[in-house]
Amino acid sequence: MRPFRYERPDDPLAAVALLADDPTATFLGGGTNLVDLMKLGVARPDVVVDVARLTGRAVETLPEGGVRIGAAMPNSDLAADPVIRHRYPVLSQALLAGASGQLRNLATTAGNLLQRTRCVYFQDVTTPCNKREPGSGCSAVDGWTRHHAVLGASQHCVATHPSDMAVAMAALDAVVQVQGARGPRRIPVVELHRLPGDEPQRDTSLEHGDLITSVDLPDLPVTARSHYAKVRDRASYAFALVSVAAVLDVHDGIVGHVHIALGGVAHKPWRATIAEDMLRGGPATTDAFRAAAVAELTRARPLPDNAFKVPLARNVLVSVLGHLTSSAGAGR
Amino acid sequence: MDVEITLQVNGVDRRLVVDTRTTLLDALRERLGLTGAKKGCDHGQCGACTMLLDGRRVNSCLALAVAHQGADVVTIEGLTPARGLHPPAGVPRPRRLPVRLLHPRPDLLGPGDAGRGPSGLAQCGRRRAARGDGAPARDGAASDDAASDGVVLDDDEIRERMSGNLCRCGAYANIVPAIAEYATAEHARK
Structure with a gap:
């Protein structure tokens, strides 16, 4: 693993500023994907900005209806939350269908959304991969494709997004709250993740330094x-x-x-x-x-x-x- | 880059200087000599490095030590009292050690964990799909991380909770009955 500087800022704006100053800096949530990618040499940040205590770790009911999920809320807590289990069972079920108990205890809501593909070629730095190294080619297209995409892929990338939670959030019309260098904004989860096109290195529509602060779920029809x-x-x-x-x-x-x-x-x-x-x-x-x-x-x-x-x-x-x-x- | 951190390890405050790259697993094994947690795959897949971090089981190979400043850590060594054996290791209820990491003792649960217990949701989709009717067999097969009452700790549920630990004795059939036996005794004790 490459050496890196560890920072734990006190507020979200400071965290955003730390990334704005450094294109190789990255946010750290639970670390269950990022630390692994750093060991593999796929992620090579110079600065790791720990945001696991910067944003919410709970579910709150919104006055206008729906709920707000703190970005740092562990996957296990979100799955167990009584409001989520009662009103959004699809989300609780998706979370518990993913990973293991040990991983869910560390993994955060925002980190789950931003986890990278588990395409074996992406994770192997000895093979070409347009997502990891743009322009180097796609090893999967002519390789082992059991876990790869059947919808919306391009000639440059056939990777799949690995999250279960994000699939449930897409069906729930969840909206991601983001703090960026130019202020806060809202992005529907269905517009957060991208199709690969000719820029497979970009998983999401986020800019470098955008920090997810929460995820909102709108109310469902009561009989849904x-x-x-x-x-x-x-x-x-x-x-x-x-x-x-x-x-x-x-x-x-x-x-x-x-x-x-x-x-x-x-x-x-x-x-x-x-x-x-x-x-x-x-x-x-x-x-x-x-x-x-x-x-x-x-x-x-x-x-x-x-x-x-x-x-x-x-x-x-x-x-x-x-x-x-x-x-x-x-x-x- | 070296940083100084403090951890409470098995009830004792430990201060150490680590490189920022050091995982919790390496800090405890290499620096504090606690080799009970094992480095198996080192990628969060095998569960051999499982520890209780602030009362909850985690893969310590994926946790950077520097990110857990001040944390309360319990390793397998911390489950043994000063004298004698840890209750699950003694007669008359043998082979119950794995359950500690599957189902933390109430006194090891962290703040906010009150009432957290056996639970269930998310029946495996494959088994459900195999049934062909799309119906969940039950609202079960989950983990220790979802609070719920009334979930039957049957063999499927126990296996689901064990699935974060891949070990060579995974095919040793008596682990599941041992956990069931211990869980029943634990429940009766409460």
Whole structure:
């Protein structure tokens, strides 16, 4: 690991200023991804600015509705929070489907959003990777692609975003509060992460030095249900091959509010807007779920090792929507 | 870059100077001679480095020592009292040591942990998908980190909580019954 200077500023503005002064400086949250990447030589910061105590570590209810999650809140605490478990079960389920108990105790909310891809070529500094070293080429395109993207990839990068939590947040229309050098701003989670295009080195729309201070979840319709399902190579402690986060509200057999996000299939949590548009206002039936899932996945462009993800994503999507309607007693 | 830090390790205040790159694991193993926590993969995948940091289990190989100034750290060595064996290591309830790191003692829980206990959520998606009906078998299979009552600590739940520790005895079937036995005794003791 390269030597670095450690800083622990007293307020968020000081932290932002420390990064503004140094393009190689980085924020440290729980460290579960960053410290690993530093050991691997993928991350090589000169200055590490510890922000794990700078932002909130709790869930607060907002007066205008919804909740605000402190950026430094550990994943384990967020999963266990009674308000989250009761009102946003999809988020609690997604968090507990990720990593291990040991990692969730360290990992923070903002750090989870900003974790880097686990593409094996990205993590191996001896192989070309456009995300790690722009212009060096993509080793995955002609390599081992079981865990790679089937939607929205480019010739420059086929990596997937590894977070479960971010998939649930995308389905919940979460909004990230950011403190930047030029002041605070709000970014919807669905616009936080990018598709790779010809700049795969940029995971997100954040500028260098932007500090995530909290994540807001808007209120859901009171009768809406939500659920997260994750399919992986082993029963526990593995990244998603495919995951689905869905929020669904059905009245008299007709779909009202419907938000769906897919994980493990793209460079960002993939909001299934085609499926949502097809479902909204229509019947909550298995046939309709199947048609919407098929339509959403028509854009898939699988790689040699991951064609299985296309039918898998369709099936899990239908399964999750079926679960949400059956337990609601609707759509029958 | 050297920095001076203080840690409370197994109940004793320790002051040491470490390079900023030093992990909590290396600080304790190399500087304080506490070799009970092991350096397995050194990438947060095996769990051999698990310690209790402010009352909660963590992968100490991914925690920079400098970032945990003043923290309360308990290693496997800290579970042994001055005399005799740590209760889980003694008769009549054998082989219960792993549960300490799966299910911290109430007196090891940190502030804000009150009421935190066995829990559950997030049934594994693969098993659920395999059932073909999309229905969760139950609201279970989680970890020690979600507070909830009434979750049955069955074999699936125990295995889920163990999954952050990959060890060579992972195929040793008696670990799961041992944890179940200890958890039952612990519950009865409360």
